[in-house]
Amino acid sequence: MKKLHLIISLFVLAMLIACSNDDSNGIDLEGISAPANVSALVTVTQDNTGKVTFLPKGEGATQYKINFGHGGAVSTAIAPGETISHVYPEGVYKAKIIAMGLNGKTTEAEQDVVVSFKAPENLVVTITNDVAVSKKVTVKATADFALFYDVYFGEAGKPDPVSANIGDEVSYTYQEAGVYTIRVVAKSAAIQTTEFSQEFTAILILNPTSAAPTPPNRSAGNVISIYGSKYTNVAGTNFFPDWGQAGQGSSWGEFDLNGDKMLNYINLSYQGIALADGTSIDVSGMDYLHMDVWTADLQKIETSLISLTNGEKPVTKDLTANEWTSIDIPISAFTSQGLTVADIFQLKLVGTPWAGGSVFVDNIYFYKTPAQVIELPLDFESSTLTYAWSGFGSDSFGAIPAAVVANPDKTGANVSNNVVKIEKLAGAQVWAGASLNLETPIDYAKGTIVKVNVWSPKVGADILYKMELSTSPKDGNGNPTVFIEVHAASTVANAWEVLTFDLTTAPGFSTSNKYDRVILFPDFGQMGTGATYYFDDIKQSN
Template sequence: MKILKYISTFCLLAFIAFSCNEDDNLDFVDDISAPTNVSAEVSVTQDNTGLVTIIPLGDGVTKYDLNYGDGSDAESDLTPGSVLEHTYEEGTYELNIVAYALNGLTTEVTQPLEVSFQAPQNLMVTIENDPAISKQVNVTATADFALSYEVDFGTGADPVAGNIDEGVSFNYENAGTYTITVTAFSAAIETTEYAEEFLVTEILQPITGAPAQPARAETDVISVYSNTYTNIANTDFFPNWGQSTTYTEIEVEGNAMIQYGDLTYQGIQIGETVDASTMEFLHIDVWTATEDYALDVYPISISSGEQLVQLNPVAGEWNSYDIPLSDFTDQGLSMADIHQFKFVGIPDGAGTVFIDNLYFYKEPGGVVTAMVEDFENEAPAFTTFGNIPDAEVVVNPDMSGINTSNNVGALTKAVGSEVWAGTFFEIAEPLDFVTYSNLKAKIWTPNPGIPVKLKLENADTSIVYEVDVNTTTSNEWESLTFNFNDAPAADYVRIVFFFDFGNGGDDSVYYFDDIELASNGGDSTPLGFQDFEGEAPAFTTFGNIPDAQVISNPDMSGVNTTANVVELTKTGAAEVWAGTFFEVDTPLNLSSYSSISVKTWSPNSGIVVKLKLENADTSIVHEVDVVNTVSNQWEELVFNMSAAPPADYVRVVMFFDFGNAGDDSTYYFDEFALTN
C-alpha cells in the first residue's frame, strides 16, 4: 500500500489559537453535524494484479480512518483528498470508513468490495431521464464480479465513472438521441460492455407547483391571480390585444397556473381598478424552460400609463420575485389606479412562461393565527415521561391578564424527576408550516428566566425539531413564540413540552394553554442598518481568505439593484470556518425586531450561510444558519434571532458555505435590515 498524495492538512490547535484571538468563542464548532455522504470511490487495474485505487469521500470531513477489510494494517488520519492504492487477493471484502467532523463527531460506513479476475458477467444497465432535472440522464449498472463501471454518454465528453450498483448522472446541453455505452470493470483484463440508443428529453413545463405563499391579512394583499388569496373577480387573463401569444390555464399538484405560449406580448384586464398605493410590493412567480430569457412586467395605470421592471428567470425552476413598488413609482407610475398588466417576452415569441401568485402586498402590521389546542373541549391524551406525574387539563388557576380562558394544561416537575422530564400530546392534522412559521403558547411559571422547550415530531419520530425560549416573568401568564421557520418539512403531529429543561425537578407546577400557529408579525417596516452605499465599514476577515471589500454591484437585477455590495472570496486554501465581520455604531434592536434580513448572491444553491452576532467583548454570541435556495442571482435570506440572549450586539459576522473548505467561489452580500 502507498498513499499517493495529500490535498490539505488541518491543524485544530492553530484554529483554536486563531479563534481565541479573533473571536474568543468556539460555540459554532458544537453546532457542526456529523459528516454526510461518506463513501469511497474505488477502481481496479484491468491486469489481473488486484491493484485497487481507493479515494475516501464525504461532506464536512476533516479526516478519515480506513480499514481495507483484508487483515492488513488500517490507515488513520487520512486528510480529505487522499488517494490510496492497495493490492488484494481475489475475493470479497468490506471496506470500513470512519469520517470525522471538526468537533469529533463521526460517521462510519461499510462498503462491499469484490476483486475478481473473471470478466464481469450478467451486466444489467438502467438508463432513465431524470424526472425533475431537464436533460439529465441517470445510469445505474450492476454485474457479477464487477467493481466499477464507466459511462460514455455519446457527446464526446470524457466517460463518467462510478462504483458498481451506484448511480451516475450526466447533463446534456441539448435534447435528442444519443448512444450511451456502459463498460463494466473487474480486476480481469477483459471488460463487459453494453450500448443503447437513448432519447434524452427536455422538461418544458413545471413538475411542481409554485412556492406556497404565507398567510396574510385581507387588508395586506390585493390578489390578481393566486391559489392562496381571494382574487379580484371577472379578471380577463387573455384579452384580445392583437397578440399571437397563446393562453392556457394548467394545474400541477393541485395548483392552477397561467401558461403564455410563444410569448410576444400579453395583457391582463383586471376585473376592477386597483388602488395599490398603500401596498409595498408586487409578487410574481415565473417558470420558463427557455435559457437566457427575459420577461418585462408592466403594471398599467389609467392616469399615468405604464412602466416596466425586467425579470431574468433561471430556466427550469420557479423564480419568486418581490418587486418594490418604488421601482415603478420612481419612474412616475401611479399605483392608485392600476387596471391592467402587460407582459413582454424577450426574445420576442421565443419562449413560453408560466405565471402564478400575481398580487400586491404589504408587510403585515399584525399576526395571523390558527388555533391548534385550547383545552376547552375534549382533552387530548397526554403521555408524560421523566418520572413526573401525569399532565392533565385543569381549571385555569389564574384567570387574569392575557389568559382568562376556563381550562389549561398543567404539569408538575416533581423532585426526583429527570432533567428532560416533559409531556406530549398528538393532533389529528399535521401542523401547517406552509402557511405559518411559528407556534405560540400561553405559559405560566413560578419563576422567570426558565427555558421552555417546544419539540415537534412526525408520527414515527424520524423527523423532529425543537426550539427553546426563556420565560421573562413569573406567577402570571405570558405568550411565548417558538419560531419553526427552519424546521425540516414533515407532517408534525406530536407536540412535546419541557419546562425548566436541563434542571432537575423541584415540585414546581407549570401551566400552558392556547397553542396556535402564527405568521410573522410585529413592526411591519424593516429597519436597514447597513447598505454599503456610504462610508464602508471596516471589515475583519479570517480563515485564510482575502479581505472582504465593497465593490460595484456585479448583478443589478432581481431583488437587489443597488450600486454597492460586499464581495467575499472563499479561496481554495480557506478554512471551513472562514468569514468576515464588521461592527455597527448602535447595538441592534432585537427587542422591537425578531429577525435580520440580508440580500446574498452565491454561485451555488443549497449552501449554509451563517450569520453570527456578538457583543463588544464577544462574551455573548448568537448564530443562525440559513440554506440558500438559488444560484447566480440575488435572494433575500431572513435569519430569525428571536432566541438570541439579551445583549448589546454590535458585531455582525458572515460565513458562506460554512463547514466546507473553500473552492475559490466568490459571494456577495448587501442590505442588512432588522425585520419581523
C-alpha cells in the same frame, strides 16, 4: 507529498485543540459533527493483478484510513482527494472507510470489494431522465463479477468517462437537450471488460415539477391578490383576454400540478390580465407587486401595469431557467415613470425572446408593509389590526366560534379590555380549537417560553399550545408537517391565570423553524360540552 499533507493536517488539528483550552477564542470543537456521507469510489486495474484503488469521500473529513478487509491490513492516513491502493487475491472482501473530523470524531462506512479475474457478466444498465432537472440523465449499472463501471455520456468535447461503484448511480447534465449515445463499460480485475451502449434522449423539462413558494401570512387589508390560493382574489378577472396574440403563436392555459394550479402562457409574445370585469383597482396604497415565475427557456419577463387614465409603464426582470423566480417590483418603479396606479385595470406580460418561450405564473398580488403586524406578543388591543381567528373541530368537523371580544372578567391576573373567546360547542371534537396566522414569524431572541393568560371554567383543563410552520409540506389532512405542541393544565376555575409553555420541551423543536401560526386547544382530549374559554396576552419570555 501524502506525508506532507498529513503533517499539515495534524499540525492544524493540534493548534485548534490547544486553542480550544482558551475560552476567549470562541472555538467549540465539540460542537463540530462527525463526518457524514462517507463512502469511497473503488476501482481495479484490468490486468489480472488485483490492484484495487480507493478514493474516499465524505463531508467534514480531514483525513481517512482504509481497513482493506484483507489480512488485517489498514492503510496509513490519507488526505481528502488522495487515493490509496492495495493488492487483493481473487475474492469478495468487506473494506471499511474510516473518516476523521477536525475534532477527532470518526465515522465508518463499509464497502464491498469484489476482485474477480472473470469478465463482468449479466450487465444490466438503466438510464433515466431526471424528473426535476432539465437535460440531467442518471445511469445505474449492475453486473456479476464487476467492481465498478465507466460511463461515456457521448457529449462532444467531453471524452472522459464518469466512474461509479457497481450498483451505484451516476448523473450527468448535458449542455443541450437531444439524442446521445451513452456507453457503459463494466470492469472487474480481468483484462476483458463488458460493454453496453444505447441511444438516449436527454429531455428539456418544459414545466415546473414543484409548487411556487408559499406566500407569507398577511392581513386582508395589506394585500390585493390577483391570482393564487393563499389570499382572496379580486373577483371577475380574465386571465386570458388574448389581445390578438394567437396569431403570434401564443396561447395559454391553467396548469395543474398535483392540485396546485398556475397560469401558463405559451410562446409568450405578450399576454394580459384584465382585472375586475374590466373596471379597475386602486393599488396606490400598496408597496409592491409580487409574482412567482417559472420558465425553461425565457431570459426576461417585462411586466406592465395599465392605467385607465394614462396608459402603461413596464418593468423588466431577469428569469432563472428551470426554477421559480420570485419577483417583487416596487410600485414606485411604475409611479416614477409617471403612471397613475389608482385605476389599474390590466396587467401585461412580455417575454424575451419574443414568442420564444413559455412561462408559468403563480401568486400574483400587490402588498404593503404595514405599520403594525400580527406577531408575538399578542394582546388584542390594537384598533387597526384584524385578528382573524379560525375555529375548527365542531361536531360536524366545521368551525367552532372563535373571536376577539371584550374581557368578560376584568379582575385578578387580567384587567385588559380585549381577549380571545373560544367556544367548545357541545359535541365538538376532542381536538377542537382555533388558529391565528402571524404576519411575522416567531423571534427566538424574545425567548423560548410562551406565557398565556387563560380563563377556564374548570380546574384541570388540558390547554394545548401549538405552533406551525404554515409553509411546510402538508400531511394527508392538509396540515403543516412542521409544528410543536406543549401542554399545560388549568389550576383555577372561572378566573384568570398565566400558564407557561416551554417550547424547548416539544418534540421536534428547533430554532431553525420560524413558526408563523398559533393554535389554541381548550380542554384538549375531551369532547365539547358547550363550555367557553378565554385567552389573552400570548407572549414570550426567557
